[in-house]
Amino acid sequence: GAARAVWVLLPRHSSRPYNLAMAEGRDASRDAFLTVHVFRGGARAHYLERCWMQGVYSNRPHTLVKFDLPAASAPQQLTLALAQYKPTDSQVDFSLDVYAQAPFTLRPIAPPEPTASRLTGAWSGRTAGGSSNH
Numbered sequence: 001g002a003a004r005a006v007w008v009l010l011p012r013h014s015s016r017p018y019n020l021a022m023a024e025g026r027d028a029s030r031d032a033f034l035t036v037h038v039f040r041g042g043a044r045a046h047y048l049e050r051c052w053m054q055g056v057y058s059n060r061p062h063t064l065v066k067f068d069l070p071a072a073s074a075p076q077q078l079t080l081a082l083a084q085y086k087p088t089d090s091q092v093d094f095s096l097d098v099y100a101q102a103p104f105t106l107r108p109i110a111p112p113e114p115t116a117s118r119l120t121g122a123w124s125g126r127t128a129g130g131s132s133n134h
Helices: 018-024
Strands: 004-013 034-040 062-069 078-084 097-100
Touching: 004 034, 034 062
Parallel strands: none
Antiparallel strands: 004 062, 004 097, 034 078
């Protein structure tokens, strides 16, 4: 089969029209540069360097990331990571819309499982490490 187009749209919500807010210089959310990065695998993403499709940061009212998903015999899983270039003092409200030429399911990633380990033992001359000459 042929590749399928996918569009990820990130519209931000504002109570003031964009042009008016920009002209008045009062819309602090204009300093919020947002984008969407796409990772393969459907798991939590930690490193931008492993990104499959990197979005372009924009402070416009709508941010669009377009890509073609290669045809595959098995379902493909992707992670959409919303990113902000630098933190701002104001809250930035937004929606996430996904349009695709193939059926898809959009769901949140489960929170990571908490991890903890408990080891019992004692430091001694043999277990403390360091040079054996001292």
